[in-house]
Amino acid sequence: MSALALENCDVFYGKAQALHHVSIDVGRAEVVSLIGRNGAGKSTLLKAAMGLNAVRSGRRMFDDRDVTALKPHELGRLGIAFVPENRRIFPNLTVEENLRIATVMGRTGPWTLERIYELFPRLEERASQGGDTLSGGEQQMLALSRGLLTNPEVLLLDEPTEGLAPLIVDHLVEAIRVINAEGIAILLVEQNLKVPLKLARRQFVIDNGRVVWSGTTAELQANRARIETLISV
Amino acid sequence: MSTIVIGLSLSFLLFLLAAGLTLIFGMLGVINFAHGALYMLGAYVCFQIVNWTGSFWIGLLVAPLVVAALGGAMEIAALKPVYERDHIYQLLLTFGFILVIEEAVKIVWGLDYKQVPTPDLFSQPVALFGSQIPSYRLFIIGFGATVSLALFLLLERSRLGMVIRAASSDADMAQSLGIDVAKVRTAVFALGAGLAALGGVVAAPLVPIELGMGFSVIIDCFVVVIIGGLGNIRGAILAALLLGMARAAGFTYAPEWVELITFVLLIATLMTRPAGLFSRKGRAA
Ligand SMILES: Nc1ncnc2c1ncn2[C@@H]1O[C@H](COP(=O)(O)OP(=O)(O)O)[C@@H](O)[C@H]1O
Numbered sequence: 001m002s003a004l005a006l007e008n009c010d011v012f013y014g015k016a017q018a019l020h021h022v023s024i025d026v027g028r029a030e031v032v033s034l035i036g037r038n039g040a041g042k043s044t045l046l047k048a049a050m051g052l053n054a055v056r057s058g059r060r061m062f063d064d065r066d067v068t069a070l071k072p073h074e075l076g077r078l079g080i081a082f083v084p085e086n087r088r089i090f091p092n093l094t095v096e097e098n099l100r101i102a103t104v105m106g107r108t109g110p111w112t113l114e115r116i117y118e119l120f121p122r123l124e125e126r127a128s129q130g131g132d133t134l135s136g137g138e139q140q141m142l143a144l145s146r147g148l149l150t151n152p153e154v155l156l157l158d159e160p161t162e163g164l165a166p167l168i169v170d171h172l173v174e175a176i177r178v179i180n181a182e183g184i185a186i187l188l189v190e191q192n193l194k195v196p197l198k199l200a201r202r203q204f205v206i207d208n209g210r211v212v213w214s215g216t217t218a219e220l221q222a223n224r225a226r227i228e229t230l231i232s233v
Numbered sequence: 234m235s236t237i238v239i240g241l242s243l244s245f246l247l248f249l250l251a252a253g254l255t256l257i258f259g260m261l262g263v264i265n266f267a268h269g270a271l272y273m274l275g276a277y278v279c280f281q282i283v284n285w286t287g288s289f290w291i292g293l294l295v296a297p298l299v300v301a302a303l304g305g306a307m308e309i310a311a312l313k314p315v316y317e318r319d320h321i322y323q324l325l326l327t328f329g330f331i332l333v334i335e336e337a338v339k340i341v342w343g344l345d346y347k348q349v350p351t352p353d354l355f356s357q358p359v360a361l362f363g364s365q366i367p368s369y370r371l372f373i374i375g376f377g378a379t380v381s382l383a384l385f386l387l388l389e390r391s392r393l394g395m396v397i398r399a400a401s402s403d404a405d406m407a408q409s410l411g412i413d414v415a416k417v418r419t420a421v422f423a424l425g426a427g428l429a430a431l432g433g434v435v436a437a438p439l440v441p442i443e444l445g446m447g448f449s450v451i452i453d454c455f456v457v458v459i460i461g462g463l464g465n466i467r468g469a470i471l472a473a474l475l476l477g478m479a480r481a482a483g484f485t486y487a488p489e490w491v492e493l494i495t496f497v498l499l500i501a502t503l504m505t506r507p508a509g510l511f512s513r514k515g516r517a518a
Pocket residue numbers: 013018036037038039040041042043044045
């Protein structure tokens with residue numbers, strides 16, 4: 001049973017094809033990572049999963065149901081959450097509003113504002129500040145928390161550790177473990193192997209808009225030298 | 234004294250219009266050229282309702298709702314299909330709205346000037362600090378302040394306001410949080426159209442109701458929106474006060490310079506702070 005899958009997807013920006021027959025799947029409560037160098041098509045794939053990029057041919061599946069035709073807000077309501085690269089915090093909303101906006105659609109579940117504040121006390125301290133006043137690490141916590149408050153089945157994480165200090169990265173990795181332990185499937189995008197090796201069970205490598213390798217984490221370890229060349233700049 | 238009262242009443246009238254224009258710009262990224270036409274339509278619909286019911290107050294309540302509903306329908310039927318295209322198509326479309334509204338008004342009400350009498354309650358002048366002040370002007374100030382406050386609370390304190398702000402700043406992100414941004418766009422366009430009509434209703438007892446009435450007001454309204462910063466509602470209220478008071482002072486002390494004052498303010502703003510006189514750092518829109 002897969003929670004989310006793209007099957008043979010083609011995605012275009014205008015006339016330029018960004019993804020070629022891409023297939024990727026995330027099982028229920030599984031952590032899967034998607035690794036590739038800058039410009040490989042990772043963000044494009046996540047946006048296609050969220051419905052923000054149109055899938056020209058191929059299918060988007062959710063809980064083994066064809067959801068290719070659904071719009072982003074419908075996919076959000078089904079249980080897909082997107083934590084984008086650059087965080088995309090709403091600058092004209094307070095920190096707390098940035099969290100409450102995720103609850104407007106009314107998906108309830110284990111994640112509540114109280115629990116978020118338990119996990120990231122810093123966000124509670126800054127609740128009434130503007131979203132644009134946070135540090136990079138705080139912004140990432142806020143973006144992740146906003147996604148969590150939709151109580152998703154699948155969380156799409158685009159380079160969550162990019163640009164963060166090592167200590168904050170460790171904190172975030174711990175948080176992702178906690179989140180996954182509660183049964184949320186995670187599709188983790190990264191440019192390097194460090195965090196994927198810690199968190200994911202299966203790995204996909206993407207280059208030039210094509211999935212060029214996939215396997216378990218143990219298989220990746222065995223082929224590490226080859227994989228490194230696929231993702232190095 | 235009467236200069237201040239006239240200035241303030243003009244300011245609130247400008248704000249009602251500018252608020253709608255700037256909200257629509259913030260959400261749709263489009264300057265709604267038809268805003269003046271919606272203002273005019275509000276005045277005509279009010280005239281019709283007063284004709285039928287004899288009550289200005291029913292007109293004040295119903296005309297903005299009618300125009301808001303029409304605005305929502307226009308957005309769904311005409312604007313929605315062209316969002317994917319370049320902005321120029323949406324701009325052209327709002328131009329088209331002007332032509333359609335003007336033709337429809339001509340067909341329904343003809344070319345004669347119409348008038349809405351000042352409501353009885355506010356038909357007598359009142360003495361204030363030694364001058365005779367038209368009490369309807371005082372009503373506009375009180376009503377305008379109330380509507381402005383309500384609008385501010387709606388945007389800053391309500392859930393709908395939070396959704397509008399989020400969808401205006403990052404529509405894709407809002408959508409991925411399950412928010413149907415298409416519906417928010419329709420609601421914002423309807424709200425803006427309703428505010429324009431409300432301006433038209435409030436102005437109806439003061440000016441002759443005719444096809445060109447939207448045009449003269451809308452220019453000032455654009456100036457307010459630009460001085461306040463596109464999409465910036467707090468800026469709009471300050472800019473409306475600035476322009477309204479400047480114009481009223483101009484009418485009293487230097488009538489031949491009034492139009493010039495408007496454009497001097499505009500040009501001074503554009504030269505010194507092009508994102509708007511009251512823009513916050515890093516947030517032009
Ligand atoms: N909005 C866009 N319009 C046109 N091309 C884009 C757009 N976004 C990304 N691309 C192109 O698509 C390719 C993949 O980009 P992206 O998915 O952002 O890569 P990654 O996230 O792996 O760094 C790149 O060549 C990039 O230039």
